[in-house]
Amino acid sequence: MAYEKVLLARIGKENSRAIDGYVRDGGYRAWEKVLREKPEPASISETVKKSGLRGRGGAGFPTGVKWTFIPTDTKGKPIYLVLNADESEPGTFKDRLLIERDPHLVLEGMMISAYAIGCRRAYIYIRGEFWDGARILTDAIREAYGKGYLGENVKGSGVELDIVVHRGAGAYICGEETALLESLEGKRGQPRVKPPFPAVSGAFACPTIVNNVETIACVPLIMNRGAEWFAGIGRNEKNTGPKLYCLSGHVNRPGVYEAPMGLPLKDLIFGDEYGRGMRGNRNVKAVIPGGASAPMLTAAEIEDCPLDFDGVAAKGSMLGSAAIVVMNEDTCIVRAARNLAKFFAHESCGQCTPCREGCPWLLKVLTRIEAGQGRPEDVELLLPMARQMNNGMTLCVFADAAVGHVVSTVPKFREEYDYHVAHKRCLVGAREEVVA
Amino acid sequence: MKKLRYSSRECGAPFSFTPEESRAIDSLLGKYATKQAALLPVLWIVQDRMGWIPREAVEAVADLLGLSTAFVDGVLTFYTMYNLEPIGRYDLQFCTSISCHLNGADDLLAHCERKLGIHAGETTPDRKFTITEVECIAGCDRAPSMQVNDRYHEPMTPEKLDALLADLAKEA
Numbered sequence: 165m166a167y168e169k170v171l172l173a174r175i176g177k178e179n180s181r182a183i184d185g186y187v188r189d190g191g192y193r194a195w196e197k198v199l200r201e202k203p204e205p206a207s208i209s210e211t212v213k214k215s216g217l218r219g220r221g222g223a224g225f226p227t228g229v230k231w232t233f234i235p236t237d238t239k240g241k242p243i244y245l246v247l248n249a250d251e252s253e254p255g256t257f258k259d260r261l262l263i264e265r266d267p268h269l270v271l272e273g274m275m276i277s278a279y280a281i282g283c284r285r286a287y288i289y290i291r292g293e294f295w296d297g298a299r300i301l302t303d304a305i306r307e308a309y310g311k312g313y314l315g316e317n318v319k320g321s322g323v324e325l326d327i328v329v330h331r332g333a334g335a336y337i338c339g340e341e342t343a344l345l346e347s348l349e350g351k352r353g354q355p356r357v358k359p360p361f362p363a364v365s366g367a368f369a370c371p372t373i374v375n376n377v378e379t380i381a382c383v384p385l386i387m388n389r390g391a392e393w394f395a396g397i398g399r400n401e402k403n404t405g406p407k408l409y410c411l412s413g414h415v416n417r418p419g420v421y422e423a424p425m426g427l428p429l430k431d432l433i434f435g436d437e438y439g440r441g442m443r444g445n446r447n448v449k450a451v452i453p454g455g456a457s458a459p460m461l462t463a464a465e466i467e468d469c470p471l472d473f474d475g476v477a478a479k480g481s482m483l484g485s486a487a488i489v490v491m492n493e494d495t496c497i498v499r500a501a502r503n504l505a506k507f508f509a510h511e512s513c514g515q516c517t518p519c520r521e522g523c524p525w526l527l528k529v530l531t532r533i534e535a536g537q538g539r540p541e542d543v544e545l546l547l548p549m550a551r552q553m554n555n556g557m558t559l560c561v562f563a564d565a566a567v568g569h570v571v572s573t574v575p576k577f578r579e580e581y582d583y584h585v586a587h588k589r590c591l592v593g594a595r596e597e598v599v600a
Numbered sequence: 601m602k603k604l605r606y607s608s609r610e611c612g613a614p615f616s617f618t619p620e621e622s623r624a625i626d627s628l629l630g631k632y633a634t635k636q637a638a639l640l641p642v643l644w645i646v647q648d649r650m651g652w653i654p655r656e657a658v659e660a661v662a663d664l665l666g667l668s669t670a671f672v673d674g675v676l677t678f679y680t681m682y683n684l685e686p687i688g689r690y691d692l693q694f695c696t697s698i699s700c701h702l703n704g705a706d707d708l709l710a711h712c713e714r715k716l717g718i719h720a721g722e723t724t725p726d727r728k729f730t731i732t733e734v735e736c737i738a739g740c741d742r743a744p745s746m747q748v749n750d751r752y753h754e755p756m757t758p759e760k761l762d763a764l765l766a767d768l769a770k771e772a
Contacts, residue, residue, distance in 0.1 A: 412702075
């Protein structure tokens with residue numbers, strides 16, 4: 165049976181972002197039901213828990229469980245919901261699609277989630293580069309107010325909810341939830357010491373839940389179709405639901421594809437409904453399965469790799485934001501690693517010494533090797549450098565992410581590094597010369 | 601790598617908010633539990649009008665929100681999108697992160713640099729174009745992706761870029 169798209173069901177429709185079309189397609193029905201029946205908020209968290217929904221931003225933490233970390237007695241403090249729309253992980257572009265094409269699905273998800281945790285003011289933290297996204301969400305919020313889905317007494321239910329769009333200004337680290345909260349509070353986006361976790365002390369020192377865009381977009385679907393339906397999609401009970409995969413790199417048809425959680429990686433790359441294989445029929449050399457932070461997999465490792473949290477983890481990498489970047493046999497791995505190192509050196513927030521110093525050092529050494537100026541000891545230097553960065557001596561997981569490419573490519577593609585140092589040029593180019 | 605800068609330039613003229621901007625700021629202040637939280641949106645208001653954040657505006661913003669200028673500088677220089685000096689009318693932002701890198705972004709950027717005779721981070725003498733190298737802007741399936749000011753142009757090719765630059769150069 166063909167898989168029925170639910171997250172992307174409305175994406176191709178004309179003017180899919182307007183509220184009228186959303187309502188016509190059954191949108192806001194879940195929110196209206198909540199307003200009408202006023203269920204116990206904890207029952208919604210329970211439903212989300214039962215669905216097995218795990219955070220789609222990268223960490224894969226169970227969403228319903230996260231919500232229950234809000235203290236039952238907040239001692240008069242307000243509770244905040246913050247939508248993490250800071251999508252910045254290289255290779256990731258699914259949230260941009262949802263925001264630009266189906267903003268009301270995202271808003272309805274926020275409304276129900278806000279009700280579930282007892283939030284009366286929610287924020288959308290959207291990265292500064294998403295100019296259109298911020299405009300579209302602002303318009304959608306205005307429309308939602310116009311139709312009475314937001315406000316001081318929504319549809320006469322006594323429920324109060326306001327949603328505020330807050331734009332970032334260019335900083336990858338603000339996707340980390342505590343850095344995001346610092347940025348929301350008007351500070352440099354530098355991660356906080358944890359604990360306390362945001363559910364206890366988040367925005368403005370109040371209990372706060374931060375959820376990813378795709379995660380939130382799943383909530384109305386779960387409310388409409390039930391937790392069992394959601395839990396019935398996917399590879400197993402720990403990896404459930406529909407999932408958006410971002411496919412890019414050297415494939416014939418890059419794009420955002422929706423499939424059940426656990427889609428085999430090779431199907432995504434080669435399937436007719438998905439990537440339709442490699443451009444120019446080249447062979448796969450390496451795949452990043454979860455964005456720039458995820459360790460690379462070799463062509464052999466993708467043979468039997470379900471794209472879900474546990475499936476990719478079993479291969480020694482991570483699903484992350486489900487950003488699958490495919491590299492063909494003509495790719496110089498050293499050059500790709502140098503590109504990733506450039507990203508992390510640019511984006512380190514500078515707070516913790518191993519990361520602030522380590523990221524530029526990695527870039528320096530990789531640049532040297534790639535340019536054919538590598539010293540004999542350079543390749544041996546990379547792994548010890550990485551171990552000084554990912555040994556738990558930093559406040560957040562940025563440093564772990566920043567060495568993901570090093571810890572995977574140095575052992576897996578060692579000959580390319582050694583060739584660069586020994587011959588002062590690239591193995592990939594050299595192979596072509598031999599063939600020519 | 602990020603150029604280290606600790607504050608923005610002076611524009612040489614006093615800065616004050618227009619009545620319309622002040623109204624927008626008042627409404628912003630009602631949306632947050634602290635005044636400080638309005639800092640990023642207020643800096644955006646400055647940049648929307650000026651195209652950058654001059655020193656004089658930093659002082660006005662600090663005064664308005666009850667913050668020190670050093671604190672505002674710290675925030676301002678942390679984020680890459682706030683301009684610390686005037687830039688060209690068209691900010692050509694090239695993504696060179698991994699998916700765009702694999703699809704020719706480095707060559708595209710080099711092509712633009714040659715064409716305009718400036719490097720990334722620089723502005724043409726006629727103040728028309730600035731070239732900026734940016735990290736992933738979520739256009740990976742349409743790589744190489746770029747933005748000109750607040751609009752995406754993707755996928756980009758050297759030929760399409762030549763045509764775009766010619767179009768933009770014609771505009772007064």
